[in-house]
Amino acid sequence: MATEEKLMAAEEIEVRSRELGGLGIPDLRRHNIALMSKWWWKFAKEESWWKRLMKDKYPNEDSKWCPGKPFNSAGCSPWSQIYKVKDEFWKYAVISPGITGDDKITWLLNSEQNFSVHSMYQQLTKDAYAGLAAGLEVADFPHKPAGKGYLVRQMSISCAPFLVSKSIGTNPPNSLRISPVKKPDPAVSLLQLCVNLRELRQAHAVLVKTCLIREKRAFGRLLWSFASLHDHDSRGLDYAQKLFDLAEIPRNSFMYNALMRAHSSHGDPRRAFMLYAAMVCEEVEGDSSVVPDDFTFTFVFSACAKFNGISEGKQAHAQMVKWPVEFGVHSWNSLMDFYVKIGEPGAAVLRLFEGIENPDVVSWNCLVDGYVKSGQLETARELFDEMPERDVVSWTIMLVAYVNAGLLTEAARLFDEMPERNLVSWTALLNGYVHMGFYSRALDVLEEMQSASVHMDALTITTLLSACAGLGALDQGCWLHMHIDKQSIRVDSHLCTALIDMYSKCGRIDMARKVFKDTTDKTVSVWNSMLGGLGTHSFGKEAVKLFEKMMDDGIEPNEITYINVLAACNHSGLVHDGFRIFNRLMKDQGLQPNIEHYVCMVDLLGRAGFLQDALEVISNMPMKADGAIWRALLSACKMHGKVELINEIGRVLIELEPSNHMNYVLLSNANAFVNRWKVVGKLRKEMKLKGLMKAPGCSSIALNGVVHEFVAGDCSIAESRVISELLYAMSNHIKQDGFKDF
Structure with missing residues (x-):
């Protein structure tokens, strides 16, 4: 100045x-x-x-x-x-x-x-x-x-x-000291005001200067504050660990708990158990060790469950039982949760439950979850019905159990009965619908969430974007994208992948490119999604260039990367590029081609007319060819009219998968394509005798927010006649342009 x-x-x-x-x-x-x-x-x-x-x-x-x-x-x-x-x-x-x-x-x-x-x-x-x-x-x-x-x-x-x-x-x-009635602790008052590492370090300096740092309570609160800061600043835990290691006063259980909690939640769970081991071995005032309190074992069992420390957790269990201290229900609940997460049967969890004098709702939740994880769904439901009190977690445990078992009707009924729902409950139901392919129901749930003003997180939106991709619901997908921007939701790799996949499958490859370009943190899953989208839209050369750029940027490809780029070459007929990329995969020290990679290569060669080369690839495979390999080759034989190979491959398929109706349908269609109607009749008769029924084809499309479903042979739709006439006219027009497969 x-x-x-x-x-x-x-x-x-x-x-x-x-x-x-x-x-x-x-x-x-x-x-x-x-x-x-x-x-x-x-x-x-x-x-x-x-x-x-x-x-x-x-x-x-x-x-x-x-x-x-x-x-x-x-x-x-x-x-x-x-x-x-x-x-x-x-x-x-x-x-x-x-x-x-x-x-x-x-x-x-x-x-x-x-x-x-x-x-x-x-x-x-x-x-x-x-x-x-x-x-x-x-x-x-x-x-x-x-x-x-x-x-x-x-x-x-x-x-x-x-x-x-x-x-x-x-x-x-002394003249400044006042009556001890409700006198606030100056260290606690100071630390409660700190919201970041810089302020905590300033508070640390004040405690040192005022000598309050020598008091166990003040030191413990300071340590806890630094360790808790790790939620949004990883340096907090490092600072807390150094403070703990350099402590000049005897350490107590509160100090150990502060670090164990932080390591268990955000750091290294093994480090949390090591702290517990050091705690029980540390001598204080000559011969006594630090005595664990009711929170100590809560953090210990949580840490053991996270790193699958079965022997460590059981060791801590034995020490807890032998310790001459009465531990509260929180410690026993954490122990039950540990045994549930390491896969112990429900009966083992039940024995622990019966030893708790006054089990609370968390105890009941652990017991029900134990039977769910053991696959004993009926017993879990009986216990759920017996619960004296239920919270939203209780309902969600049963809801997730029904969803994972594929019992969506029961899951939806339970969801409707829930007195209170949280985001986990909504997301669990959505996951069930999407996993089973009921995309339209998932979007119905989205409308309910909007009506209930439910705040969606990245995981929920990722699930909904998968439903939009499966249904081609571009309008809902765009709304979700705008919601992400409006709510300033962080676009992580999972969410970015879902956005690219949604736009690609809804026909907006331009928007998929934009999302990919705007993403700064491009993980391998993001690259894979973009490669898959380009392949679906037959931008094979662009996909190959993107794959090369990915390699130049030092991104290690995985198995899905090679599947997507080979599929892109397949859709665009890039035989040379496909062979080159497949050979690179063969030489990759960290990866081995699996059956899906070979399916891509057989399909690529077959579509291009190199049927003998495709057969050679099959004969040189390190594993036995499955139905997918032979179906890819059969489709290529149909495309090129290779009658002699059609029946030979058909026999192999039926011997390999005699109960798969798709093999009969594909073989029947191939023979019909070359006008071998007697063989077609024989195959259909054989299907009927074996009781094999082809599920009617079904497709759907979302238009103006309404989902329209079409089932093969269903003429109940009012516009079905107009649609059929339009399809017939389009087919004739395509045939006139030289495409014989229509």
């Missing part, structure tokens, strides 16, 4: 700092006024919401906002309000001999022992509060007009490191 623009107090801070060290203000009154002046300077120079608020409040005093104006101008309304607030501070101060004025205010701000800052500000007038907000703005912290409490909490912690008085020191004199 230019010298002429500096405020007197701000300049004095700089000068005194060099002369005396630190802040260098021996007089607390001048110290505080200097800080106020410094903050006032920032207020005058920069735009902010509260500056606009103050200008609106004092519209006729623009001259008072000039930074060159003396900070103690008598006519400045905001400053007069600040001093009114200062007077309010004194009302809450303890009357102590020798401690007066600014000394008193400084200590109260620093320790928060004698009053609640938040409560005090709620009693101030709006004018006084606005004045204080204008004068005590802190540059390094966010400012939002979210009510008085938010700004006050931000300010109170921001002031703490700066307002430590030389005359008072780090320990308060």
Whole structure:
């Protein structure tokens, strides 16, 4: 800043700092006024919401906002309000001999022992509060007009490191101590205000300077705060671990629990168990070890379940039983959940359940889930009906069980009976419909969710996009995409893959390209989805180029990558490129071609007319050819009219899969294509004798938000005659253009 623009107090801070060290203000009154002046300077120079608020409040005093104006101008309304607030501070101060004025205010701000800052500000007038907000703005912290409490909490912690008085020191004199009635813990009060790593590190410095760090409670709360920060900042757990390792005070169960919880939830679950092992072995005060509490085993069993530590979990179980401590229902519930997740039978979980004196709803949920995981659905339902109390988790466990068993009718009935639903319940039902191919029902559920104003997450939207892709419901798919943008939902690799797949299958390959281009985090699944979309739309050459770019970018292809790019070559007749890519797969040290890769190659060669080469590929396969291989070759023989191969392949297919009606249908159609009607009649008669029935073909399309379904042979649709005439005309037109297969 230019010298002429500096405020007197701000300049004095700089000068005194060099002369005396630190802040260098021996007089607390001048110290505080200097800080106020410094903050006032920032207020005058920069735009902010509260500056606009103050200008609106004092519209006729623009001259008072000039930074060159003396900070103690008598006519400045905001400053007069600040001093009114200062007077309010004194009302809450303890009357102590020798401690007066600014000394008193400084200590109260620093320790928060004698009053609640938040409560005090709620009693101030709006004018006084606005004045204080204008004068005590802190540059390094966010400012939002979210009510008085938010700004006050931000300010109170921001002031703490700066307002430590030389005359008072780090320990308060006895005259400042107050009655112990409901006295708040200063460390807890300070840590509760911290929302990020930077603020926690500042709080850590304050605890060190005030010697509170030597108290177990303060140290434990600090450790817990850093470990809990790992939810949105991975550095928090690292900092907590270092703090724990360098602790100079005896560690207790609360400190161990803080780290075990963090490692179990977001870090390395094995590390959580290692901490437990160290905990029970650590000696405290000579010969006694740290005693686990009711939360310790909750974190231990959760960690063991996550890394499938069967022996470790059972070891902890034995120690829990032998420990001369009565553990509560939470520990036993966690133990039950551990045995459920490692696949123990429901009877084993039942024995644990019967040992709980007062099982709660979580205990019942674990028991029901144990029988569900064991495949004993009927027993699980009986226990569910016996539950004295159910929560939304109870209902969801049974709902997911029915969905996974393919019992969608029972799942839908249970869903309708649920008194309360959460997002997991909605998503479970959607997954069931999509997995079984009932896409239109899934979109019906979407309408219900919209009516109920259910907030959808990325997983739910991914499932719904799969339904849109399967149905060709472009309108609903576009709505979901707009919903993602509107709600600022993070587009991860799964969601991006679903969007590309939806647009590709709905005919909007241009939008699929755009989604792919706009994605910064392109995982292998995203590349695979784009390759599949290009192949479906017969952009084979573009798919091959994209595959080469993927390799150049250092993305390791997987089995699905090769399937999609080979299928793209197949649809576009790129035999040379297909062979080259297949040979690359053969040389890939990390992958081995599977049956699907060989199906792609046989289909590629067969469609191009290289039937002998296709047979050679089949003969050189390292595994036995299955029905899919022979059906691909049979379709190629039909396309090229190879009568002698049709019957030979047909016999192989029927011997390989005698109960598969598709083999008979495909062989019958191939013979009909070459006018061998006697063979067709014989095959249909054989199907009838074996009781093999072809399921009628069914297709559907979504138009203007309405799903239209078409079943082969069904003439009940009002427009069926018009549709048939249009299809017949299109078929004739295509044949006239030289396409004989129509």
